Amino acid sequence: MLFGTEILTTAQMRAIESAAMVSGKVSGLTLMERAGAAVAGEIRLRWPKPGRATVLCGPGNNGGDGYVIARLLAQAGWQLHVLGLDNAPGPDAAEMKRRWRRIGPIAPLTEAGLRQSPASDICIDAIFGTGLTRPPEGQIAAVLRQLGRMTGDGEGYPCLVAVDCPSGLCMDSGEWLHPDHGEDTAPVPLHAGLTVAFDSPKPGHLLQWGPTACGKLMIADIGLRHWRERRADTRADAMCPPALRAIWPEFPVRDSRMVDVGSCARIALGKGISAGHPAGHKYSHGHALVVAGPAGHGGAARLAARAALRGGAGLVTLCPPAAAMAEHAGPPDALMRRGLDNATQMRAMLTDPRITALCLGPGCGVNRAAGLLPVVLDHAGPCVLDADALTALAQAPHWPGGLSDNCVLTPHAGEFARLFPDLDARLAETPMRGPAFSRTDALREAASRCGAVVLLKGPDTVIAAPDGQACIHSASDVPWLATAGTGDVLAGLITGFLARGIAAFEAAALAVLLHARAARRFGPGLIADDLPEQLPFLFRELGLDEWGRK
Ligand SMILES: NC(=O)C1=CN([C@@H]2O[C@H](COP(=O)(O)OP(=O)(O)OC[C@H]3O[C@@H](n4cnc5c(N)ncnc54)[C@H](O)[C@@H]3O)[C@@H](O)[C@H]2O)[C@@H](O)CC1
Numbered sequence: 001m002l003f004g005t006e007i008l009t010t011a012q013m014r015a016i017e018s019a020a021m022v023s024g025k026v027s028g029l030t031l032m033e034r035a036g037a038a039v040a041g042e043i044r045l046r047w048p049k050p051g052r053a054t055v056l057c058g059p060g061n062n063g064g065d066g067y068v069i070a071r072l073l074a075q076a077g078w079q080l081h082v083l084g085l086d087n088a089p090g091p092d093a094a095e096m097k098r099r100w101r102r103i104g105p106i107a108p109l110t111e112a113g114l115r116q117s118p119a120s121d122i123c124i125d126a127i128f129g130t131g132l133t134r135p136p137e138g139q140i141a142a143v144l145r146q147l148g149r150m151t152g153d154g155e156g157y158p159c160l161v162a163v164d165c166p167s168g169l170c171m172d173s174g175e176w177l178h179p180d181h182g183e184d185t186a187p188v189p190l191h192a193g194l195t196v197a198f199d200s201p202k203p204g205h206l207l208q209w210g211p212t213a214c215g216k217l218m219i220a221d222i223g224l225r226h227w228r229e230r231r232a233d234t235r236a237d238a239m240c241p242p243a244l245r246a247i248w249p250e251f252p253v254r255d256s257r258m259v260d261v262g263s264c265a266r267i268a269l270g271k272g273i274s275a276g277h278p279a280g281h282k283y284s285h286g287h288a289l290v291v292a293g294p295a296g297h298g299g300a301a302r303l304a305a306r307a308a309l310r311g312g313a314g315l316v317t318l319c320p321p322a323a324a325m326a327e328h329a330g331p332p333d334a335l336m337r338r339g340l341d342n343a344t345q346m347r348a349m350l351t352d353p354r355i356t357a358l359c360l361g362p363g364c365g366v367n368r369a370a371g372l373l374p375v376v377l378d379h380a381g382p383c384v385l386d387a388d389a390l391t392a393l394a395q396a397p398h399w400p401g402g403l404s405d406n407c408v409l410t411p412h413a414g415e416f417a418r419l420f421p422d423l424d425a426r427l428a429e430t431p432m433r434g435p436a437f438s439r440t441d442a443l444r445e446a447a448s449r450c451g452a453v454v455l456l457k458g459p460d461t462v463i464a465a466p467d468g469q470a471c472i473h474s475a476s477d478v479p480w481l482a483t484a485g486t487g488d489v490l491a492g493l494i495t496g497f498l499a500r501g502i503a504a505f506e507a508a509a510l511a512v513l514l515h516a517r518a519a520r521r522f523g524p525g526l527i528a529d530d531l532p533e534q535l536p537f538l539f540r541e542l543g544l545d546e547w548g549r550k
């Protein structure tokens with residue numbers, strides 16, 4: 001399995017937590033103590049010299065965690081200023097509040113109270129966690145706006161540490177929940193330097209505003225593993241839709257689920273080696289066709305073809321119209337070229353059973369893509385539809401039917417809107433309640449409608465399969481990946497993996513992982529041409545240089 005940590009929705013997290021408590025083997029108080037201790041521990045690791053902390057405690061169990069953190073930091077020599085609400089929290093949070101009161105006072109959690117707080121090195125946000133279901137309003141919304149204004153990355157600002165999540169962020173979607181009345185009540189987005197979440201990441205940590213709101217994300221093990229894993233055995237449970245996973249999380253996970261990315265990817269690649277060819281020859285690594293467009297537009301398809309070659313396809317043939325062939329005379333010499341003028345020629349080409357994957361779209365031109373699309377769909381072999389092929393697909397009479405689950409669609413946001421306008425409109429709605437409609441919801445629906453694997457590109461790439469499997473890859477740390485041609489490289493890389501026999505969902509996930517890693521490895525200044533050239537180093541770095549030999 002290529003994928004890293006499982007991502008839990010807030011409903012799943014609640015179900016696991018309550019199963020743990022119902023079992024009688026662990027109490028809510030113990031879980032809260034562990035959660036608070038995990039945050040206090042992360043703070044003490046980063047700020048080994050005791051400093052000054054302001055803790056903002058909300059109305060529920062997230063607030064309860066805040067009182068635990070305050071107590072533990074005070075015991076470690078920190079100076080604490082705690083703000084809280086005069087409400088009746090649940091019994092665990094109430095007990096933690098009582099324990100804190102034996103140590104220090106609680107100032108009212110108001111905007112004025114926060115403004116007048118003594119200067120501090122860190123502000124700990126324990127206002128709302130996974131229990132947020134509606135937009136913060138009134139005094140709490142004012143507190144959050146003030147918190148957003150007085151914390152941040154800048155010099156002289158206290159660092160914001162978020163408990164489970166930055167407050168106000170919907171943990172199922174990564175959207176800031178908005179009250180429905182005007183600009184002056186709109187949330188001021190929080191920018192935490194550190195977020196310590198419990199047990200598992202939630203979609204909201206990785207989607208939309210999540211990565212910028214959370215800062216460095218740590219996942220703390222609070223001892224729920226047993227109940228999380230038992231739940232996995234009973235997938236019929238309504239709380240357990242098909243798994244949502246992070247593609248190898250780049251953030252540290254402090255528990256034993258830490259998977260080794262090298263071994264995961266080795267297994268995925270291993271599946272791509274045909275049985276019976278242990279030594280391997282070029283056809284045992286597949287043959288990919290990459291369709292190119294008219295003269296003057298060949299760069300995109302060449303990028304895709306180069307990526308398919310570097311990804312390890314045994315053979316890659318670039319197919320421009322015969323009149324555009326001269327444009328493709330340059331390197332790489334390993335690339336084969338063959339003229340392709342019309343659907344009839346393509347149909348003939350695809351009768352060769354050695355062709356194991358096809359890429360249609362990059363630089364192709366919408367008309368040419370529309371002409372070739374029916375042949376590709378009839379052929380029903382593994383394929384990637386990207387760029388102009390997606391525009392053609394959205395206009396096709398049978399859309400959204402006619403696709404199979406070995407086909408990968410790789411839209412960016414604009415192409416997604418053309419393919420699924422209603423889902424795009426739902427994503428664009430102002431999120432006023434939790435759980436807000438998320439990119440994973442949209443992608444699962446999209447994949448189920450069209451019957452193909454759909455990959456929505458972005459800093460938070462989401463991939464979904466028709467059976468409901470989905471994964472998220474967060475690449476918000478490599479903004480330089482958003483440059484011309486990188487999408488063509490991604491399409492080519494997926495095609496290369498499909499050609500090698502890797503299943504569509506895994507091929508897409510593996511390509512997204514390596515694509516972002518390649519950008520990270522190269523650094524700023526990257527152009528799309530640089531990406532395929534990083535692959536040999538990545539394969540070696542990840543122990544993939546044995547080409548799938550286990
Ligand atoms: N998941 C787990 O296993 C554990 C969770 N713990 C903590 O518990 C948190 C969840 O606790 P809760 O379910 O009490 O929820 P929260 O503490 O996130 O929210 C507090 C309460 O506020 C109410 N609320 C929601 N939206 C509101 C709004 N806009 N304005 C005013 N009130 C609003 C809700 O009814 C909720 O009960 C987690 O985020 C985590 O910090 C830990 O204490 C222990 C273990």
Ligand SMILES: [K+]
Pocket residue numbers: 062125126127128129162163164165166167
């Ligand atoms: K919080």
